[in-house]
Amino acid sequence: MAKRALLMADADDVATVIEAVCAGDTVAVETKQGEAVEELASAHDIPRFHKIALRDMAAHDIVHKYGQVIGEATAPIKRGDYVHIHNIESIKTGVER
Amino acid sequence: MKGYRRPDGRFGIRNHVLILSTVGCANMMVRKIAAQVPGAVALENSKGCGQVGSGREIMRRCLFNLTLNPNVYGTLVVGLGCETTKPYELADEIRQVSDKPLEVITIQDCGGSVRALERGVEIAQKLVEDASKVEREPMELGDLLLGTNCGGSDATSGLAANPVIGVVSDKVVAAGGTVMLGETTELIGTEDILASRAATPEVADDIYTIVHGLEQSFVEAGVDVRGANPSPGNMKGGLSTLEEKALGGISKGGTTPITQVVPYGVRPTESGLTIMDTPGYDIESVSGMTCGGAQVLIFSTGRGTPIGNPLIPVIKVTGNCETYARMSDNIDFDASGAVEGTSTIAELGESLYQMLEDVCDGAEPAAERLGFDDFSIFHNQEVWCTCIP
Known part of the structure; x- marks a missing residue:
């Protein structure tokens, strides 16, 4: 049985898993209206309500959720990877780098 | 829905009598007054003295506006008497824009905490009694x-x-x-x-x-x-x-x-x-x-x-x-x-x-x-000696 993940906007790079996911699990991505979008295999364990990558990204690529920018990748990210503070960060740091 | 109509035409959904401290030195007093008067709500103030610039400005307008909150029937302002908040002046300014019941005492003018408590409880009891007579009216x-x-x-x-x-x-x-x-x-x-x-x-x-x-x-x-x-x-x-x-x-x-x-x-x-x-x-x-x-x-x-x-x-x-x-x-x-x-x-x-x-x-x-009454006014711009790290 595939684990559910929610896609907040069409062009998002990530989806939120609604159940805890184990590496190798199939994740079924659906819209807020419950329409099935796609399925993918998770590369990692992902805690409930955390994010899975829907496409490959390079370091410094902009990451989108809600159809908006939530930060940038700090390392290459593969489709199916767990996305969190280990591989994305805020662009609005408050301190100029 | 129904609410309590205030003199300014606004509607409260609660009917509190506010016992408002203008300075930390009067916090214990507002707590003691409210403890003796069921229906009264004490609001403490972590600052109120030694403040300058925007910190003082923010504190003062927050105290001022709290008395105007539609959920407040009326207020007893309680000061120490020498603080930068200036309790009597604050009360006068509020009275210029609001017809809500507003009383003010200071611990120094009452002649100490025993007499301030006695006077405060007396005023608060009257405010609560008057508040209880306000009927709820239809509101939008x-x-x-x-x-x-x-x-x-x-x-x-x-x-x-x-x-x-x-x-x-x-x-x-x-x-x-x-x-x-x-x-x-x-x-x-x-x-x-x-x-x-x-x-x-x-x-x-x-x-x-x-x-x-x-x-x-x-x-x-x-x-x-x-x-x-x-x-x-x-x-x-x-x-x-x-x-x-x-x-x-x-x-x-x-x-x-x-x-x-x-x-x-x-x-x-x-x-x-x-x-x-x-x-x-x-x-x-x-x-x-x-x-x-x-x-x-x-x-x-x-x-x-x-x-x-x-x-x-x-x-x-x-x-x-x-x-x-x-x-x-x-x-x-x-x-x-x-x-x-x-x-x-x-x-x-x-x-x-x-x-x-x-x-x-x-x-x-x-x-x-459950009685969670968390309250704290944000006050920025603290100026103080930072010579010793």
């Missing part, structure tokens, strides 16, 4: 100023709790009422979206001013906002960046144009969706909205918090069903159906609106029932 949804706040957010806040609150916000605005967004730290990253929704170019400018001003002050202080935001709990709950948290947060304001940006503790003059420039610290943010005239507040929490307010009911909403089960004594509304796929945002918004009506009509949300 458009008479409401609804505050909103997030605290202990997790990823479900943006998926469910905040969009559900947004449905209620849209209803209040459509009825001619006022809704307030705050927590400027948590607007960072959404300023372009918010500015594009501004009712006028001036409002858009104000949005950029508060967000960029805050970012600039982080830069000047050499601090990294990421150290505090997202908080460790936010991150554990699946929020990775400040922008992600902010994007989830602003949906609680609904979808209408933003009509005004007001400074901390100031009441809006426009109806519709407004923004108050408040800090990210929940208690200071909710307290600022109370000063700004909110009669009720809806609060979203993913991880759970007991926070309440002494003057306004705080309705707690979570999108996390585990949190709802684990902290059911602190949380009023379960919006997790929107995450689990068992109900829609619109359906949940309708039931949350029903809950709001019930609370306006006297039903007590968890924080009020």
Whole structure:
């Protein structure tokens, strides 16, 4: 049985898993209206309500959720990877780098 | 719904007698007075003296505006007597704009704490007696100023709790009422979206001013906002960046144009969706909205918090069903159906609106029932000796 993940906007790079996911699990991505979008295999364990990558990204690529920018990748990210503070960060740091 | 009509035409949904301290030195006194007078609410003040510049200004206008909150029937101002807040002057200024009952005493003028307590209790008892004679009258949804706040957010806040609150916000605005967004730290990253929704170019400018001003002050202080935001709990709950948290947060304001940006503790003059420039610290943010005239507040929490307010009911909403089960004594509304796929945002918004009506009509949300009376006024610009590290 595939684990559910929610896609907040069409062009998002990530989806939120609604159940805890184990590496190798199939994740079924659906819209807020419950329409099935796609399925993918998770590369990692992902805690409930955390994010899975829907496409490959390079370091410094902009990451989108809600159809908006939530930060940038700090390392290459593969489709199916767990996305969190280990591989994305805020662009609005408050301190100029 | 029904409320208590005040002399200025506004409606309170509660009928409190406020015992207001103008300075920390009078805090014990307001507590002692309120303890002897059921129906009186003590509000302490962590500062009120030795303040300069904008810190003093913010403190003074917050004390001033608290007495005007529609949930307050009348106020007894209690000072020490020598503080920079100047209790008699403050009371005179309030009387110039408000016909609500307002009394003032100072501990020094009463001749010590024993006599101040005696006099304070006497006045407070009379105020409570008079307040009890006010009948509730029909009020409109458009008479409401609804505050909103997030605290202990997790990823479900943006998926469910905040969009559900947004449905209620849209209803209040459509009825001619006022809704307030705050927590400027948590607007960072959404300023372009918010500015594009501004009712006028001036409002858009104000949005950029508060967000960029805050970012600039982080830069000047050499601090990294990421150290505090997202908080460790936010991150554990699946929020990775400040922008992600902010994007989830602003949906609680609904979808209408933003009509005004007001400074901390100031009441809006426009109806519709407004923004108050408040800090990210929940208690200071909710307290600022109370000063700004909110009669009720809806609060979203993913991880759970007991926070309440002494003057306004705080309705707690979570999108996390585990949190709802684990902290059911602190949380009023379960919006997790929107995450689990068992109900829609619109359906949940309708039931949350029903809950709001019930609370306006006297039903007590968890924080009020349990007596959570968290209150703290934000005061910036502390000037003090920092010679010794």
